[in-house]
Amino acid sequence: GGVGVTVVNGLEVDASTHRRDEEAAARIARSGADAEKVSGHASRLDLAAPVFATFVSDGFHEFMLNWHARLSALGVTENVIVAALDEATVRLCESEGIPYHSDSDLRYTFDVVATGGQPLHDPTAKVTMEGKAFQQIGALKAAFLLFLLNRGHEVLVSDVDVAWLRDPRGWFASDPVARGADVAVSTDCLSVAEERRARGCWHMQFNTGVLWLRPTDATKALVAEWRDALLETEDKFEHDQDIFNRLLRTERDGRKAAFQLVGGEEETLGSEELSATSSSTALPLARASRGVTLGALPLTLFAGGHVYFVQRLHERPGAPEPFAVHTTYQFSQQRGKRQRLREIGAWAIDPPEYYGAAPSMTSGVPGAAAGGGIVKSSSPRSLKFIALGPEAGPPTALVSVAGIENHLSAAAWYRLTVRNLFAAGQALGRVPIFPRVACACDRYWGNVLPTCAIPGADAKPPFDKCPSDHVFNLPNLERAFGANAWREWSFLENPNVPSGMERNAARVEFAFEDEPNQDDGSSGSQKPGSSSGSESSLSGSGRVLTVPAFPTDAELIAAAGDAEEALLLLSSGPGAFCAFASDEAGAAFDAKASEGLRAESHFCGAGPGGAGRRCEIGFGVPRGTVKERGKCAEMRRRAY
Secondary structure (H helix, E strand, O other): OOOOEEEEOOEEEEHHHHOOOHHHHHHHHOOOOOHHHEEEOHHHOOOOOOEEEEEEOOOOHHHHHHHHHHHHHOOOOOOEEEEEOOHHHHHHHHHHOOOEEEEOOOOOOOOOOOOOOOOOOOOOOEEOOOOHHHHHHHHHHHHHHHHHHHOOOOEEEEOOOEEEOOOOHHHHHHOHHHHHOOEEEEEOOOOHHHHHHHOOOOOOOEEEEEEEEOOOHHHHHHHHHHHHHHHHOOOOOOOHHHHHHHHHHEOOOOOEOOOEEEOOOOOOOOOOOHHHOOOOOOOOEEEOHHHOEEEEOOOOOEEOHHHHHHOOHHHOOOOOOOOEEEOOOOOOHHHHHHHHHHHOOOOOOOOHHHHOOOOOOOOOOOOOHHHOOOOOOOOOOOOOEEEEOOOOOOOHHHHOOOOHHHHHHHHHHHHHHHHHHHHHHHHHOOEEEOOOEEEOOOOOOOEOOOOOOOOOOOOOOOEEEEOHHHOOOHHHHHHHHOOOOOEOOOHHHOOOOOOOOOOOOEEEEEEOOOOOOOOOOOOOOOOOOOOOOOOOOOOOOOOEEEEEOOOEHHHHHHHHOOOOOOEEEEOOOHHHOOEOOOHHHHHHHHHHHHHHOOOOEEEEEEOHHHOOEEEEEEOOOOOOHHHHOOOHHHHHHHOO
């Protein structure tokens, strides 16, 4: 690799991240040996209890704050530690009272956020196209874990983008997997049925986002070898999880691990064959390579992103609530991870103002603002919001049957609706609340066509609750409209929202011209493209404000500009806005909307006759409001 910054496909690439930092590698290899270089709270950790650990560098601070806040809310306040991999993280931990471990030999030395891949559609981000930065983060993680293991600790380490939902300490103290394994690891498995049939998803990628480590000789030897392999690899793209899987699946002499099942009837099968085991009564433990007894953490309790946010297997009758969810299988990098956690109510660091309370002089979470994860406001007013009413969804036919045509048409509906929510919100000084997204096709890096389903997943589309990043590019939205310029679809369900907001909302009814010769007695006020009667009407007795469908900003302001209600609920998404009275205001908004709603996704399958690959590409950007100016009355008439 070269040195300096270049531009590749519109992305600013830091080519210096393509070279290994040899000095840093030497320091990592000897870390922990010099007590004078170590500071923090590791010496206070109790050997009699497991250590909850994570690791972080500047760039993921908001996730560290959320990780710690989630554990604290569960009552996990002892034996918690963060590996602070740079001075900025040390300072933040000290200011927030978060226990940390610092070693001047454990320092992340690259100037990019070390993620597993480049940010999608984010041309302002400086990225790395190769794996050295991510390999260094992995080596730092392994060295930190080896430090704790050598001190005799049992360690439950999770990536900082994991949200803890329940206290797992009782499970790790008693479950045979936790007590019998040297190492237990989460997986990228997509099927609980397959996991149960195979006594563990041994055939899938082990995901190091959640790791349980007991301080056995086999564990310490594995982690030391993992660290060294990350420091020494010549592969441009191999990262910590790839190497972890390779070490567990392949012996030093190149032989594949036997994966002999432990804890019942014992079978010896190649790891690629274990998924076919249907009769074993063994516990989900296996003999991996290097003498490691390996446990597969149950998917129902340690959920990956697709299982939790898309398939939502935890919502099935009788399913347990997971201990943790890892924000994997998502498509908008850090913003997508944050949005998903907000959507499930697991983002714990937003202050009261985010939910509508009047801002205080000391609002905000120190250190998180740069990531967009909180609101800071100098306005003395509490926020007001605008959202769709509960019945105002897309046409039922588009979201009730799986198929790429339905999915792309529904996505166009959602994207136009969100454009209109932003426009109406701008006109009325209100924050838009996104609609809940339903998906008629899954989103995936591999092939999903023609069925629109990811092979091997338990649940198939359509999905009635899809993450926003399946249809929107969140970095683009944030860059165009600003951090915290909208709220997640589940916002009104959050207990932090002031009570009564939805119950006392005002309703905005959009009036359409009646169809010619209409004689059925209807008012003609139903919005176009609605799912008639899909949900019950809003409870409560709030005011009803009537506005012409496809209104201008001036018409919206005249009808609802002085509304004191904290929430306005709109009867239509597509009919909620037409144009700005001012061409200048319209052009400025259209420029933001064009940037914010720019997104791309490929839905692919085998080509004709099974040869090659054929892809459908989404998504389009709604037409600009300036082009609609002067046509609003005509649009009203055309709607029916």
